[in-house]
Structures are given as C-alpha cells and as structure tokens.
Amino acid sequence: MIYVVFCDRLGNNLFQLGAALSLSSEITICVPLENEYELTLKYKDTFFKGFPILNYIPNGISVYEESFYHYSEIPYTIGTNLIIKGYFQSYKYLNRDKVLEQFAVDKVTMEFIQLTYPKILNGGYTSIHVRRGDYLKALHKHPFCGINYYLKAINLIGENENFILVSDDIGWCKNNIKLKNIIYVENTSPIIDLYIQSFCDNNILSNSSFSWWGAYLNNNNNKKIIMPSLWFGYRFKVDVKDLILPSYIVIKNRYSLILFLKSLVQMISEKKYF
Incomplete structure (x- = not known):
C-alpha cells in the first residue's frame, strides 16, 4: 500500500x-x-x-x-x-x-463542457492559462509570467487562430489580452477549467502545475505546448528541467523591473533573503 x-x-x-x-x-x-x-x-x-x-x-x-x-x-x-x-x-x-x-473526465464535467463550450470539442482551439491572484502576493516565490510572455506565445500559434482563456483574474485578461477570436471562461470551477485546457489542440501555460496538467492530459498528437522558462522566483533555487517534456516549447521570460522590486519587498517582509 x-x-x-x-x-x-x-x-x-x-x-x-x-x-x-x-x-x-x-x-x-x-x-x-x-x-x-x-x-x-x-x-x-x-x-x-x-x-x-x-x-x-x-x-x-x-x-x-x-x-x-x-x-x-x-x-x-x-x-x-x-x-x-x-x-x-x-x-x-x-x-x-x-x-x-x-484522470479521465467525468460524465457531469463532460456534459457541462459539451453544453457550454462545444466549439473546443470540434478542434482548432488553443488554451491560454493566466495565473495572477495568489501569485501577485508571493512574487518572490511564484512570479507572474508577464504580458510579453503571452504575446510571444500567441504569436507562435498565430494571433488570428481561435483561443480560449482561463484565469483567476479574467478582468485583467480582458483588458490586456485582446484577440480577434477569443473566449474568456468565467464563473466555472477548477475542474472545468482544467479539462477545457485538455480538450484544446494546443496549450499556452502559465508557471503553474494547474495548467501543466491541462496540457499533460491533452491527447492531441500534434499539439503545441508552450511554457515559460521562469517557473519559480528568487525564493526557490530549483532546476525545473523535469517539468519540460521533450516536445514542449519554452519561451525565455524574466522579471520586469517593477515585479522584481516588488518581489524583493515581499522577501524582506518575510525576513527571507537570498
């Protein structure tokens, strides 16, 4: 056992x-x-x-x-x-x-997605996951990926393609990630958000195990999985090579100056130094 x-x-x-x-x-x-x-x-x-x-x-x-x-x-x-x-x-x-x-999708979740987001089941969609909420309070541990990372990832897929976005901060996403063909997922549970990602053709990840699993459960043989190079902040000195499957595309990203300074303040407030 x-x-x-x-x-x-x-x-x-x-x-x-x-x-x-x-x-x-x-x-x-x-x-x-x-x-x-x-x-x-x-x-x-x-x-x-x-x-x-x-x-x-x-x-x-x-x-x-x-x-x-x-x-x-x-x-x-x-x-x-x-x-x-x-x-x-x-x-x-x-x-x-x-x-x-x-981890196969359950009947109730499947029926909800079929009813509410049927387009993604027909193919041709790329998921975008944006995690901000709790990360903004712990930037020295989990830095926000930043808008430039998402714009680069979207460019690799093609900005005129179909996208579906899940996030804990949909308001920010609507103001900052504006695309011709995009669905913003709102008022759903984590299980719905995770499986929505898994049913897409391609996945744009945040530095989050939640979106990592949405991509891992994706069964599309020709999928593009895009993830950021910066997974953890200065608080953690770890090698995340084992999170990167051989076929995954890694976009190099880094702290913006503002986020870097905020992360330092958070570290000092916790009395945790380099």
Whole structure:
C-alpha cells in the first residue's frame, strides 16, 4: 500500500497521486491539514475516485520524503507499505496510461463542457492559462509570467487562430489580452477549467502545475505546448528541467523591473533573503 501525502492545491495533488499510481494500484490519500482535506473531498468522485482519503498520516509506516526537485527513483517494494511525501513534479514519475485512465473526465464535467463550450470539442482551439491572484502576493516565490510572455506565445500559434482563456483574474485578461477570436471562461470551477485546457489542440501555460496538467492530459498528437522558462522566483533555487517534456516549447521570460522590486519587498517582509 502506498500512502501519499497531499499538500497544497489541485495541480500539486495530481503530481502526488500520479507518482503513487506509478508504484501501486493500492493507494490511500492522506491530507493532514484541515482546509486542504476539505478541498480534496471535492474531487473524491472525480480525480481521486476509488481511493480512501484520510485526514491524518498513519503511524508506524516507513516514510520516503522527496529530497530533490527532479526525478529520483522511489524505493518501493510491491506488497509493502510506504508513505511518500513531496511534490514529485517530474513527468518521469508518471505512467501516462495509468494517469489518463485515473484522470479521465467525468460524465457531469463532460456534459457541462459539451453544453457550454462545444466549439473546443470540434478542434482548432488553443488554451491560454493566466495565473495572477495568489501569485501577485508571493512574487518572490511564484512570479507572474508577464504580458510579453503571452504575446510571444500567441504569436507562435498565430494571433488570428481561435483561443480560449482561463484565469483567476479574467478582468485583467480582458483588458490586456485582446484577440480577434477569443473566449474568456468565467464563473466555472477548477475542474472545468482544467479539462477545457485538455480538450484544446494546443496549450499556452502559465508557471503553474494547474495548467501543466491541462496540457499533460491533452491527447492531441500534434499539439503545441508552450511554457515559460521562469517557473519559480528568487525564493526557490530549483532546476525545473523535469517539468519540460521533450516536445514542449519554452519561451525565455524574466522579471520586469517593477515585479522584481516588488518581489524583493515581499522577501524582506518575510525576513527571507537570498
């Protein structure tokens, strides 16, 4: 049995469960933080279906804790019990067939997308994901990609192509990303936003595990996946090479001066220095 410890939000949880799926079909999900436990329960019939969800971590079981931010083989023997902790943000941990089976779209979500956004199911759409909300409060950890990154990515696809945009700040997007053929997704749940991305022909990612998974679940054989080079801020010194699949297109981006200065202020306020 694999006991996988969840932390943070949905995109990170998918990596954590994905790593567990590659090891065993016998999995228990452990979510020790109360607010994260309640969030996990929202997906017990979709992404996490078929697995028990505990609000604690069992005692007396060996623990493996990820020590690097890239792939390292998890020492698990079938038939034994192991608790795994970490983010496991590497495509090398994932068994794609098992992941696609476990994370297949549910009936309710599919029917909603068919009814509300039927055009994307006919092909010819590129998703754009813009994450701003919580990132703007933690720029030293998770920098906003910046408008120039999105304009470069759109140019690679073709600005006259069809786009559909999901974001936690649709107002900003409407004011700054104006295209001839674009749909702004509003008032939907995270599960809808994620699957909308997966049904598109191509995907423009933000520096977010949420949009990473929208692209990974995309089954288009000829897809273009575009992602930023700047994934984390100065607070984290990590190599994210294992987030980049061989076919992905990486656009080099960097802090704007204003965002850089804001990130420094945030670091100092936390008393966290280089």
